Amino acid sequence: xxxxxxxxxxxxxxxxxxxxxxxxxxxxxxxxxxxxxxxxxxxxxxxxxxxxxxxxxxxxxxxxxxxxxxxxxxxxxxxxxxxxxxxxxxxxxxxxxxxxxxxxxxxxxxxxxxxxxxxxxxxxxxxxxxxxxxxxxxxxxxxxxxxxxxxxxxxxxxxxxxxxxxxxxxxxxxxxxxxxxxxxxxxxxxxxxxxxxxxxxxxxxxxxxxxxxxxxxxxxxxxxxxxxxxxxxxxxxxxxxxxxxxxxxxxxxxxxx
Amino acid sequence: xxxxxxxxxxxxxxxxxxxxxxxxxxxxxxxxxxxxxxxxxxxxxxxxxxxxxxxxxxxxxxxxxxxxxxxxxxxxxxxxxxxxxxxxxxxxxxxxxxxxxxxxxxxxxxxxxxxxxxxxxxxxxxxxxxxxxxxxxxxxxxxxxxxxxxxxxxxxxxxxxxxxxxxxxxxxxxxxxxxxxxxxxxxxxxxxxxxxxxxxxxxxxxxxxxxxxxxxxxxxxxxxxxxxxxxxxxxxxxxxxxxxxxxxxxxxxxxxxxxxxxxxxxxxxxxxxxxxxxxxxxxxxxxxxxxxxxxxxxxxxxxxxxxxxxxxxxxxxxxxxxxxxxxxxxxxxxxxxxxxxxxxxxxxxxxxxxxxxxxxxxxxxxxxxxxxxxxxxxxxxxxxxxxxxxxxxxxxxxxxxxxxxxxxxxxxxxxxxxxxxxxxxxxxxxxxxxxxx
Numbered sequence: 001x002x003x004x005x006x007x008x009x010x011x012x013x014x015x016x017x018x019x020x021x022x023x024x025x026x027x028x029x030x031x032x033x034x035x036x037x038x039x040x041x042x043x044x045x046x047x048x049x050x051x052x053x054x055x056x057x058x059x060x061x062x063x064x065x066x067x068x069x070x071x072x073x074x075x076x077x078x079x080x081x082x083x084x085x086x087x088x089x090x091x092x093x094x095x096x097x098x099x100x101x102x103x104x105x106x107x108x109x110x111x112x113x114x115x116x117x118x119x120x121x122x123x124x125x126x127x128x129x130x131x132x133x134x135x136x137x138x139x140x141x142x143x144x145x146x147x148x149x150x151x152x153x154x155x156x157x158x159x160x161x162x163x164x165x166x167x168x169x170x171x172x173x174x175x176x177x178x179x180x181x182x183x184x185x186x187x188x189x190x191x192x193x194x195x196x197x198x199x200x201x202x203x204x205x206x207x208x209x210x211x212x213x214x215x216x217x218x219x220x221x222x223x224x225x226x227x228x229x230x231x232x233x234x235x236x237x238x239x240x241x242x243x244x245x246x247x248x249x250x251x252x253x254x255x256x257x
Numbered sequence: 258x259x260x261x262x263x264x265x266x267x268x269x270x271x272x273x274x275x276x277x278x279x280x281x282x283x284x285x286x287x288x289x290x291x292x293x294x295x296x297x298x299x300x301x302x303x304x305x306x307x308x309x310x311x312x313x314x315x316x317x318x319x320x321x322x323x324x325x326x327x328x329x330x331x332x333x334x335x336x337x338x339x340x341x342x343x344x345x346x347x348x349x350x351x352x353x354x355x356x357x358x359x360x361x362x363x364x365x366x367x368x369x370x371x372x373x374x375x376x377x378x379x380x381x382x383x384x385x386x387x388x389x390x391x392x393x394x395x396x397x398x399x400x401x402x403x404x405x406x407x408x409x410x411x412x413x414x415x416x417x418x419x420x421x422x423x424x425x426x427x428x429x430x431x432x433x434x435x436x437x438x439x440x441x442x443x444x445x446x447x448x449x450x451x452x453x454x455x456x457x458x459x460x461x462x463x464x465x466x467x468x469x470x471x472x473x474x475x476x477x478x479x480x481x482x483x484x485x486x487x488x489x490x491x492x493x494x495x496x497x498x499x500x501x502x503x504x505x506x507x508x509x510x511x512x513x514x515x516x517x518x519x520x521x522x523x524x525x526x527x528x529x530x531x532x533x534x535x536x537x538x539x540x541x542x543x544x545x546x547x548x549x550x551x552x553x554x555x556x557x558x559x560x561x562x563x564x565x566x567x568x569x570x571x572x573x574x575x576x577x578x579x580x581x582x583x584x585x586x587x588x589x590x591x592x593x594x595x596x597x598x599x600x601x602x603x604x605x606x607x608x609x610x611x612x613x614x615x616x617x618x619x620x621x622x623x624x625x626x627x628x629x630x631x632x633x634x635x636x637x638x639x640x641x642x643x644x645x646x647x648x649x650x651x652x653x654x655x656x657x658x659x660x661x662x663x664x665x666x667x668x669x670x671x672x673x674x675x676x677x678x679x680x681x682x683x684x685x686x687x688x689x690x691x692x693x694x
């Protein structure tokens with residue numbers, strides 16, 4: 001796969017349109033790496049000029065901030081902003097709604113003002129501009145439900161682009177009982193991903209998985225690597241992994257183009 | 258004459274008491290830290306009109322939304338009649354506005370009666386929902402005791418006030434029909450006419466007593482209610498307006514960046530800075546995060562008084578839905594309880610005297626705080642812009658930055674982040690490995 005860093009481009013005197021912020025999950029988590037690859041492959045197919053930060057990228061600080069460690073968050077933010085401000089690009093795109101939200105909403109006050117979009121927004125634009133063409137969708141008529149990531153949906157009001165993408169696959173989009181503004185969290189946010197949950201009568205990801213299964217969909221589409229993990233675990237817990245699969249929207253699109 | 262004096266004294270007393278409570282409220286809210294919410298006044302004003310005046314978010318639940326709207330409109334409009342009642346009370350007149358308004362007066366009274374009837378119906382439905390329909394947000398543990406009683410008292414007071422209003426009109430018309438004394442031929446009574454048969458066998462003198470009693474109890478009830486507000490969850494009828502006006506307008510996902518931390522971070526990362534600089538020793542080191550109400554900002558404290566404990570936040574909360582201890586509503590209620598306690602302490606001692614208690618741990622436990630996924634559902638669901646999440650985050654900030662009391666897994670995550678720039682123990686040099694495997 002042809003991936004170039006923004007440093008290499010700068011050395012050649014080239015400025016990319018898009019900086020693809022891969023994120024920690026997208027760089028290190030085996031499942032999320034596949035999402036990163038699918039998205040990069042789509043960008044290549046669409047002929048988008050993009051680059052990554054590579055070894056210069058570091059965590060945005062989101063999990064530290066949500067856990068209450070404002071100090072660590074700002075250390076991360078300030079040093080990331082120093083790196084980012086060395087380069088010129090038009091937009092930052094992320095496959096992780098947590099990176100997306102932090103870069104978009106919390107970096108500007110600290111000196112990092114960028115045009116930040118989520119990968120589903122970019123993909124929806126590429127589809128509408130016909131830069132990505134759906135060949136022969138293997139998801140034709142298939143029931144797909146979409147899980148709204150909290151930091152994409154409720155926090156940033158991005159509800160439609162992921163849904164448009166699912167519709168572009170000619171799939172049968174099924175909404176869960178709680179969706180959009182009322183979407184139920186997968187249970188990973190607020191640094192919960194990294195700790196055991198508190199005592200209760202059910203795990204949040206199980207409850208959300210049940211809502212997804214109630215739609216009788218064959219595929220649960222996600223737009224966040226953490227939601228993806230939580231829902232995949234939920235499906236395993238329900239022993240439904242042979243019948244129901246969790247995919248990122250980028251993966252669905254990559255398979256259909 | 259005596260009744261005019263008595264009425265005026267009671268009226269003045271009630272208003273003074275109300276002003277005293279308002280001042281206390283204002284003082285307590287100002288115990289919070291300052292936060293600038295004076296920006297975007299146009300946008301804020303429109304938001305207030307939409308959410309508080311228009312109650313737009315209440316209609317997410319259409320039936321409840323309509324019923325609530327009826328009670329709200331009736332509350333505001335019937336208060337126009339209050340103007341006349343107060344004038345009558347002070348001047349010793351009877352329906353003083355009637356001769357001036359003519360047939361419009363009849364229309365107004367008829368309209369108020371219809372509203373009063375609609376309020377009674379709505380309140381009976383509310384009461385049934387709250388007490389018999391086993392709706393989770395009304396029967397959960399955080400409402401046990403006073404909060405549940407408070408909610409019911411408000412409904413009882415509303416029904417009683419509306420009944421007294423209608424009964425006052427009914428008896429008035431009985432007396433009008435009998436051409437008794439000063440009861441002139443005023444008003445049109447579409448609802449209270451149904452109460453006439455009650456008085457068929459009554460002596461006129463008794464009806465006069467009942468009419469006067471209804472009139473007095475109605476206005477005394479309203480003055481009581483005015484002063485009950487401060488002790489009740491019902492303050493939202495007033496505070497919903499400032500609360501929506503001052504509510505957060507930044508996107509829900511963006512948390513505030515602490516300025517105090519920014520100064521430190523800048524100083525640490527400044528290559529020209531002197532790490533041993535002692536310039537700051539005279540300044541008081543700012544506390545990071547909050548462990549008591551003094552560390553929250555005034556908007557968060559206003560939120561605590563504005564919360565009417567409807568529980569929409571808790572019923573949308575993923576932690577609460579899955580049986581965890583966290584309930585965003587109870588975060589607001591506990592913040593108010595602590596603030597009230599601090600307020601009483603100040604009433605008694607002039608300035609706050611350390612009582613050995615804090616909002617964190619003595620009111621809100623760590624188990625609650627660590628159960629939050631920061632999903633923002635509580636903030637989104639509040640019809641009047643209350644932000645329980647910001648309080649949760651401020652308390653977490655204190656636990657992490659001042660107490661270092663985060664769960665060990667969170668500490669591991671933060672150590673990784675600090676050392677490798679990722680929440681897991683992976684090397685930053687391996688960030689491009691995804692390309693090849």
